[in-house]
Amino acid sequence: MAKFNLKVNGETRRVDVEDDTPVLWVLRDQLNMPGTKFGCGMAQCGACTIHLNGVAVRSCVLPVSSVGAQEITTIEGLSENGEHPVQKAWLEHDVAQCGYCQSGQIMSASSLLYTNPKPSDEEIEAHMSGNICRCGTYLRIKEAVKSASKSL
Amino acid sequence: MKTSVNRRSFLKATALAGGGVLFNISWLSATPVKNQSNGQQEFIEFNAFIKITPDNVIQIMSPNPEGGQGVKTSMPMIVADELDADWAQVLVKQADLDTEHFTRQFIGGSQAIRQGWKVLRTAGAVVREMLKTAAAKKWNVAVSELSTSKGVITHKKTGKTSTYGELAALAASIPVPENVSLKSVDEFTIIGTSVKNVEGKNIVTGKPLFGIDTYKEGMRIAMIIHPPAFGMKLKSFEGAAVKKMKGIIDVFKIKIFNDDYERTFFDTLTFNEVVAIVGENTWAVMKAKKAVKVEWEPFESYSFKRDAFGRKSVVTVPSGLESTKVSQEKMEKLASSPAEVKRKDGDIQAAFSTATKTVESSYFAPFLAHNCMEPMNFFAHVTDEKVEMVGPLQKPELTELALSARLGVPVEKIDFKMTRLGGGYGRRSYAHWAIEAALISQKVNAPVKLVYTREDDMTAGIYRSTYFTKYRAALDENNELTAFHLNTGGNPESPLYENRFPAGAIDNYLAEDWEIPSNITTGSFRAPRSNFHAAAEQAFLDEVAEAAGKDPIEFRLDLLKKAKEKPVGTNNDYEPERLAGVLKLVKEKSNWEELKKNGNPGVSAYFCHNTYAAIVIDTVLEKGELVIKNVVSAIDCGIVVNPDGAKNLAEGGIVDAIGNALFGELTFDKGIPQKSNFDKYRMIRMNEAPKNIEVHFVKNNIDPTGMGEPTFPPVFGALANSLYKTTGKRFYKQPFMDQIG
Structure with a gap:
C-alpha cells in the first residue's frame, strides 16, 4: 500500500491504495465517485474515460502511481450541475437511452472540443470511435458534439 | 371512453392477448404518508401511482424497471395526462418491486406501454375525478361545470380556481369513483408531445443511478470464477493462499440452485457451481481472482425440473464440448x-x-452476446431479519421467487429495489447473479456487491x-x-x-x-x-x-x-x-x-x-x-x-x-x-x-x-x-x- 495525493476535480484527495490500482477503482471504491464507469477493464470501450490535464484517458488501465501531480477531471467535476456546454448539448439532444456509457462519451467529447473546438464530422467520428454505446445513440452524440461546438 | 373501477382493486384480472397477464392494482386508502415529505410539505397519497403535496408537487411512480427504453418518462406521462397535471410540477420516482400494488414490473417483449396503457390512464383519471369532486363539494357546484388543466381546477361560471395541491387533502377523503371517463385522443396534452428523459441531468452529471454504483457502509466486493468452457463444471479449487492476499476476506464455492428446484422460464443459468472471492475493494478481488487455482472437469448429462409459465417439463442438458x-x-x-x-x-x-x-x-446467424455496457452485478445484504437486494434486473418478481426458494425465506422478508439498468436487451431477465450475490452475502455475513468482469459477463452464456x-x-x-x-x-x-x-x-x-x-x-x-x-x-x-x-x-x-x-x-x-x-x-x-x-x-x-x-x-x-x-x-x-x-x-x-x-x-x-x-x-x-x-x-x-x-x-x-x-x-x-x- 502507498499513499497518493491526487488532484481530483480541483481538490487534493489523499488515498492509500496499491501502486497498481487503476484510477477507475480509486475513484469508484475509495473516493465514492461512481460517475466514471467500468465497462471492459482493457481500454476498449471508453466507459471509464476521464481527463488527465484535460486530455481524455481510459482510467481502467491507468495505474494510480503514474498520475503524480496531473489534474484528474471526472464527469462529476466537469460540472456538478450539468452546466458544461457538452452536458447541456447532451440534454438538448436527449441523447441517453440506458445512459451507462454517456459519462465516458461526454468526457471524450469535451476533451476533443478543448483541443479542436470546431471538429468536422470525420474528426468527431474518429475521436469518438473509442467509446461504445450498445443502445446505439451515436447519431445523437454526434449532433450533440456539433451543438456544443457551436456554443463554445 | 368509460371505464369502470372496482373500489378495492380496479382492472382486476384483465386477460390480455399475447401474454395473458393480469392486472390487479389495489388501491391504498388515501391517507397522508408520514416521513415522505417534499421539503416542508407532506405528500398525500391517492393510489399506488400518485401522491400530491399541498403546494401542488405531483409525484408519479414509475412501476417498471428502466433500461434505456424510456418508460420512466413515458409511463408517468400517461398518468400525468389523464390527471391533467402540469408536467413541470411532476416528480417521477422509481417504484420498488411491489407485487401488492403493481403487476408486470417487467422489462420484456416491448409490452410496458401496451399493457400499462389502460392502468396508467385510469390511475390518473380516477384522481382527477376525485379532485374535481372535492372542488365541487368545496364550492358547492356541479362536477360537470368544472374543468381541469395543468394541475388547476376551474369553475368557469364563478371564476373560482384551485390547484390540485390545495384540494388534495379533501380529495383524498372522497371515495374512489366506480366509473371514470378517460380522455379522447384529441384531448391529450402530454401524450404525443416530446418529453425529455426524466433522468437526463442525472446521467450527464454522473449520478449513481446504476446497480453497479450501489454503495453501502461496510459493503464488500465479490467476484466469481466460472468454468472456462460450456460442458465443464467445477472440480476443485485452492483458495487458502489467496485468502491471505491483502484485502481478501474469503474464497469459497457457491451452488446457485438446489438440485430439486423447479426452475422457471427465466431461471436459466450456465454454471450452477462457481467460486466466489470476497474482498475489501474491487482491485484486490480482481487480482485475487487471477491467483485462485481452479480445476474443472467435463460434466455428465444432467436433468432439472422446469415450470415455464405452467408448462412443466424435465430439461436434459447434454454433456460435451461443442464447437461451432x-x-x-x-x-x-x-x-x-x-x-x-x-x-x-x-x-x-x-x-x-x-x-x-x-x-x-439458406441463411445462417451465429450466437450473439448481449454485451450490456454495465456488466452484470447486484447488491445483496442477507441477515436473519431480512434480505435486502438492490440492482438492475428485468424480471424482479421472478427473481424474488427464485431467491425465496433458494434461501428458504418468504418473499415478505425480501426487499428488491430496482436501479437503472445499464442495458438489458434480454440479458437481465436471467438474474442468477442476484442469487449469487445473496448467497455470497449470507456466507460472509455482510453487505456485498457482486460485480462480473467483462470477461465473466461475455463468457457466462445466455x-x-x-x-x-x-x-x-x-x-x-x-x-x-x-x-x-x-x-x-x-x-x-x-x-x-x-x-x-x-x-x-x-x-x-x-x-x-x-x-x-x-x-x-x-x-x-x-x-x-x-x-x-x-x-x-x-x-x-x-x-x-x-x-x-x-x-x-x-x-x-x-x-x-x-x-x-x-x-x-x-x-x-x-x-x-x-x-x-x-x-x-x-x-x-x-x-x-x-x-x-x-x-x-x-x-x-x-x-x-x-x-x-x-x-x-x-x-x-x-x-x-x-x-x-x-x-x-x-x-x-x-x-x-x-x-x-x-x-x-x-x-x-x-x-x-x-x-x-x-x-x-x-x-x-x-x-x-x-x-x-x-x-x-x-x-x-x-x-x-x-x-x-x-x-x-x-x-x-x-x-x-x-x-x-x-x-x-x-x-x-x-x-x-x-x-x-x-x-x-x-x-x-x-x-x-x-x-x-
Missing part, C-alpha cells in the same frame, strides 16, 4: 431433412412440381441462439408466388414464427422446424427469434421478388393485398393493412423510385411485438469501405406517447441491428467462447454507424404498442438487400462484414 463448426454442419443437415410441421397450407409439392421457376437459399433456415419458393408462369417452404431451426432454439407474413398470402405454404439440444445456454435477445426470422425471410423475399421480376415493395404489397382480401388460413398473426401501411410510408419517405436509380436501396418490413416497422437502407462502397448513407424507417406503433423518445429508440434499434448484422458473432472451440472482451468482440462504433437515420410514424389513434424491439429485426434484411445492390453479392451468413469488398 460441428454445430453449423449439424444445422445444415437438419434443414435439408423433413422436420416437425408447424403450419401447412395447400400442397407445396404439387406447386413445386408445376413451378416455372424456383428459388432456394446468448442469442445460433440459427439456420432453408427457404424454397415456387413461381408460376405469371411470376406469381405459388409455394413457400421454410425448414428452420437453431442450436438450441428454433426461431420459427409460422403464422407471420408471408403465411396467409400464399396458397401452398409449409413451415417446419427442429432444435438441437446444447449445453450452450441461450435466452431472450432484443426481439427474440424475430431478430433472425425477419433477417432471413426479408432477405429471401428480396431474392424471390427479383426472380419474379418485381419491385420488392410492390411484390410485398401484392402479397399483402391477397392476405387481406383472400387470406389463406385463419391463424395469421398480423394485420395486412398495417404492414402494407408502413411499406407505403417508407416507399414515399425514402423516395424509393428515385433511390432505385441513384442509390443502392434495400427494403424490409416486419411485424413483431405488436408494432409494424419498414426499413429502407442505402449503402455505398467508398474506396472499398462500407458507408451506410441513409436509413429510412416507417413505424406503426399506434399512438406515439413520447415522439422524440420513440425516435431515439428506433434510431438505437437500427444502429444496434446494423452492428450485430455486420460484426456480431460468438464462436466456440471445444466449449470455449472464442471472444471474451471488446478487443475481439466487435461492436459497432460511431464511424461505422449510418450517416443519417429518418424515423417516420404512421399517424393513427390505435392504442400504443412498444418500441424497444420492433425496429431491430427488419434492419438485418434491409441491410443484406442493400449490400446486394452495392456489391452484387447476396448475404446469407451473419456477420456480413468479412464478406464485403
